[in-house]
Each structure stands twice: as C-alpha cells, then as structure tokens.
Amino acid sequence: MKVGLFVELYRPYLSGVTVSVDSLAAYLQKKGEVFLFAPFVPGYQDETDWPVFRLPSFPLAGYHFALPWVSSALVKEVEKLHLDLIHLQGPYPTGLVGAKLAQKLRLPLVMTFHTEIFLYLKAWTNLYNWPLFLPSYLLARWAIRYLGRRCQLILAPSEFTKKNLERLKLRKIEVLPTPIKPPLCLADQWEARRKLNLPFAPLILYTGRLAKEKNLFLLVSAFQEVLKKHPCATLVLVGDGPLRLKLEKECAFRGLSQRVIFAGQKEPALVWEYLRAADLFAFPSTTETQGLSVSEAMAAGLPTVVTDQGGAKERICHLKDGLVARADKEAFASALNILIENPHWRSRLGSEAQKKSDQLEPDRLYQRLIDFYRQVIRPA
Template identity: 30%
Template sequence: MAVRVLMLSWEYPPRVVGGLARAVCGLSRALVARGVEVTVLTLGEAGSPFREEDRGVEVIRVRNGFPSSPDLIPTIAHFNFDLIQAAVPLMETGFDLIHAHDWLVAYAARTLKHGYRLPLVATLHATEHGRNQGLHTPLQRYIHDMEWTLTYEAWRVILCSEAMREEASRLFHLPGDKTLVLPNGIEPDEVAVPEGEDLAAFRRAHAAPDQPMILAMGRLVPEKGFHVLLDAFRLILERTPKAKLVLAGEGPQRKALEEQAERLGIAQHVYFKGFATDPVRNRLLHVADVAVFPSLYEPFGIVALEAMSVGLPVVAARSGGLAEVVEHGETGFLVPPGDAGALADALVPLLISPGLREHLGRKGQERARTRFGWVRVAERTLEAYHRILEERRQVRWLSLLDGVRPRDRRADGGAGLEVLPSRYTGDGTLAPATPAPAPGAAAQGGRAGRAARPGHTSPGPASAS
C-alpha cells in the first residue's frame, strides 16, 4: 500500500521566496514518482489556483499571500489556522504521516499531529540563530522557540547538511538518533532552457561579448554576503577591468548594496537584475562564465547545486552546506566566509582561463547529477518514512492528563506513548522488549524525547511522539 504524506510548507511554486519552495517541490515530485501519495498544503500566490495537480502532487493553497500586517506573529497564526481548517476534511481520506518544513507551519503541524495521532517529520532548512548569528530581538527569540517546539514534537528531524545537523543538535539539544541528513537535490530539466532559445541575445543584454560575466543569485539579505562580494569585485576590476557582475535577487538589502556599489565606484560594472523567475534564472545559468556564492550563513545552497548541474564553475564561501556541495579544487573553489581578498583571488583565475572554467564546470556537473539527484534523495526519504511507520506500529499512542492513569482518563491532554513488547534498535531491526513499564507509565526519551531547555519544562511524557 502506498505511503500517504501530508506536506506542510509556507512556500511552493509559483510562490518562491527562497530555496525552500524548490526543495519541497522537488522532493514531492520525486516521492510521487516512487509511488508515494503526496498532498501539499501551502500558501497561495496571486493568480495561482487554490487546488491543482503538479506532476502527480496534489497542491492545495489556503490563501493568496499574507494579509497586510506590520505584526508577523498574528499573520503566521492566521496562516496556521487556515492550514488546520484545510487539513481537517482531508484527514478523512487517511494520511500515514505529516512532513512539515520550517517553523512557519509548526503550530499547524503540532496540532494535526496530536489531533490525528500521526507521526510528524520535520525538515529544518535553516535556523533563526544561524541567519542572525545569534538571537538579538524578541521576534528572533520567538522564532527560535517555535523551531525548538517543531524539533521537539517531531519523530525525526531532517537536516540538509552535516553542518545543519551539528547546528540544530547544539541549538535544540537533539539526540543523535533523532536527526537524519538528507541533502536537497536537483534534476537537469529544472534548469534546462527551451530548444532554439537565443541565449546569445540574452547574454548581450547583460554583458558585452568580451566581458567575463560573474553571476550571483539569492535573496538580498546580510547573511548571503553580497556586501563582501562587492568589496571583492572592486579588487577583481583592478586585475580584470572588463569583468561584469550580475546580481539576481531581491530583498531588503538592495538599496544598501546599490549605494555600496556607488561608493566603491563599480556601479557601472554591476547589474542588479532583481528577482529572477525560473526561466530567467535558467538562462542566466547558461550564459554566465562563473557563479559565486559568498554566503556568511548557508545551510545548504541549492542555487550552487543548480549552477554546477549546468556545468558552471562555482566559487563559494566555506560556510555550512556549501562546503559539502563544492569540492575545493575539484568542482570549484572554497574561500573563508567574509574574506573579500580571498574571494577575488579565487574568481580572477576563472575569469581569465576558459580551460580552467571548462574543467571545473565538467567535474561539478558530474558531481551534481550523480550525488544530488532528487531520485536518490526521495529513495532515502521514503526509507526514513518506512522506518518511522514501523516504529509507530511498535507503540500505542495514549492521550493522558497529567498524573491520570490510562484507565482513568476522561479527556485528551498531553500525548504519551506506551511501548509494546518490542523496541527499535536504531539500525533497522527490532529487539526484544525491555521490562514492561509500571501501569500508567509512558515511554520517555529515546527518539521521541530530549531534555528540556534550562528554564523550560517538558510538554509532557514523550510528547514528541
């Protein structure tokens, strides 16, 4: 029987804010190709249908964009209420588990988990602490708490890189057997351009034929390190005066970056492209000479993978998941985060050597297509689903009021788990049961639990079921 999964995500194409939308879309489509039945509940975009089928994925959108509000928290709360309302009638068809992506859907995920006693899988694509290099405001601390709650409630927490696993384990006190590293993926058709496309004309609109073109893409926010790139580009122009930098992306830092380019005297060599739709992104990838990703914080870096998949050599900061995607000296170059001089030194040889570009680009393309295909990622995700469902069959899900024995309960309170006569060892096998717990006791710790943070109390016995 096919596994049925309810995906919760705050973005899904055509609503694309960052890499999360493409990751959820790519995974969902690949899971469907493996026989999984996937329903995605997400936020709508103006002009997008409220319900559609996307290559076998059932997509249901709950509203068109967030309502205009200066306060993010009530806005997110309303979105989660909408998700729950949309999910309730769907639950009658029977899902096997819930897969939630990031903190913006945490409340709905937790509510549906307990309401329908379904295992919850959480993928954490980034952390608020990492994005801001700490928690400096009440809003940042609130988001961090929501991330903590999501990881606490999850049966498994999926991270996109080993760097993210280390970060999440440290921030949220996750036991090692509760986390799983599954990278994001890429498929060649996602970055293809139509046959007959006049790429030469497209390139001429961005750079002259004799101008080596550097492409940078991403949301214009401080953690992407584009301010470091502009400092590096000033140094590059001293050695390769004809170089052109195309910066594709939109975000709150755009004005500051444009002003920085003016101050540095490089504005005429920098093209602020703005947000690039998927077709425009694909054309840019096919006409650029080199791609650069100077991120100060990058959990994975799916855009770098997209660049590699079309044979574009990559220079990236050695931050987070980028260091696991790019092999230094083999498929591209890695430099220390925030080091403009090192970034310039890595880019200049690629700008002046077509042979080096071709060699690194070919190696990068091979790595991207063999190591990071969505088919492989979906296979490993499905294996994780099956393990979770097998573990779920070994436990009885109890709804308990604090201090009330199961036989005395009158209403649902905090959820707990009572272990049946076998236990999961963590290596795919079931071992003989440990001595039965005392009457009324619930399973504690292990995969489901973890110690509460200092100053916080646990939500209840094994409530992270």
C-alpha cells in the same frame, strides 16, 4: 502514500525552499497523493498540479505567516484527507499548525530544516543588538526544540546543519540533501548570452534572494577589487528581495552601476539559462544549510567560489570542483580573479562540479526519503 507538506514561505515568493518544495511535491504526486499547506497570501491564485490549502495568515516584513492555531474546522478538513504522515518544512508558525494536527490526528511527524535560523537572526538583527536579537533567538530556540522533540525524524540537508541541531539536544537526525534536476538540454553559453542580452566578457553570476543574510555587500566589494584587474568583467545578480535597493545604491556609490546587472526574480527555468551563460558562480553567504544555488551552479557545469563558513562549503572540494575562500573582500576577490585568469582550469573545475552533481539525482534521493517515510509510518 498520502503526505501533507507544511511550508511557511511558499508561492508567490520564490526561494530555494520554494524550489525544493515544488520538486518534492511533484515527485510525491507521482507516487501517491500530496497536499500542501501554506499561509494565505491576498490576491494570489495557486496554479499547481497538487492541492494547496491556504491557512489564515498575518503580514510581517513583506511576507505572510500562518496564524499558529488550529480550528476544529481545519482538523475535520485534514482528517478527511486520510494522511499517512505530516512533513514540516521548518520550525515556523505553519510548522506549529502541522505539529498540532499531527498530535490531534495521531500522525507521524517529519521535519526538514532548510534554514540556519540562528545565523539568519544574527544577520537580520545584528548580534550586538541584544534587545532585538535575544528575544528572537529564544523564540527560535524554543520552536526548534519544541517541534524537533515531537518529530519521529528530522532531516538536515548537510552535516553542518545536523551538528547544529545536535547541539540543541535533538536526536533522530538524518542527512538528506535537496535533489537537483537540471534541464535535459542546456543552451550553448554564447547563445544563452545573446538570448539574455548579456555582454561577451568575464561574467560572474549570483542567484538567490537579495537579502542581508546572503552577505552580498561582500560580493559587491570583492567585485570592485576584481575590476581593478579585469575592468570588462560583469556581475549579474539574479533574484530579488528586501536588500535590492540598498545594493543598487551601494553599486552606484562605488561607481559599479555599469558593471553590475540586477536581473530581478526569475522562474527556475530561466535561472538555468543564466547559469549556462556565466563563466563562474559566486556565493558569499555564510548562513546556508546547504546552498541550493551552489548545487544548481555545479549541475550547470560552473566552478563556484564559496566562503569558508556555513553549509555551502560542504558541496565544494577545494581546488577540485570549486574554491573555498575566507569571508573577506581580499580573499574572495582573489579567488574570483584566479578563475577569471585561468579559463582552462576553470573549465576543468566546472566539469568536475557537473560530475559531482550526479550525487543529487532526484530519483535516488527521493527514494531514500520514501524509505524514511515508511520507517516512521511503520516503525520496527
């Protein structure tokens, strides 16, 4: 089976989508052949085990996006690959390119929604800034419906996302979470802290992009409340993004600079070290389709605090393998304090979370994906 994956924000950018696409590409490479298509990023050289075709791109807001047009040369180049299907990784310009190629070459089209675009737009543009929000909303709505109606199958990582897509009158939607595969051997917690030079104190961890849609100012304000009860606690933020400078200034303004560590962007293998070193995981985002970071934290045996908004809460069974809190400072801080103050219960929640993560075993979920592929390639 030969599959073409079309993804917008790929390496050198690191995100949950990048991790998901790399994992999928590695699996497909074992089962057949995979070809990845992503926007051209000046100065970056791909070093993957699968071929990456870079599409003409334009810079915007610190990223590079594909030009949404298809040349005859590109059609001929893709035709030579003899693809069995095209799998879009979202309704972005690269997705428009993939859909046009699928139409010209008469290939089945599948699309995965990794991002709750409308919730992101609210975070990025401010819902009340209508001159900016409204055209962005209408463009995103058009792209989702345009591409969704051309797909033989749409994959949503959660029931939350599936319901949102159904509200747009899209059909043929299946729920397929992103698989998680932790390292076979995780370091001891205290050894991980020594290796990463982290303090031996209550340690709260967040991993992911430092961006507005992640609701990180809520986490900072909640952590300030935590310090009133636990002045030795430490918050570690692993990741980078456009909000980092503002977050650093906010922490300095609140007098938190000595208790908040900005670890920066890390490769996935090192992220697992941070997960092993932490006592608990905090995920304040309200805009997730599933919260891949939450799944990774659970696989590492960490109890997690999430908000009651977005798709991440589907991963958590409240009071059994984590806590679901309201998206406000007091409620989120209270949940963090409860876990810090009850180490035995915290450990039990972490153990349950780790058991639950077995549901995301890669071979089982990817086999379901292969079955979906076969259905659209050879419809009944």
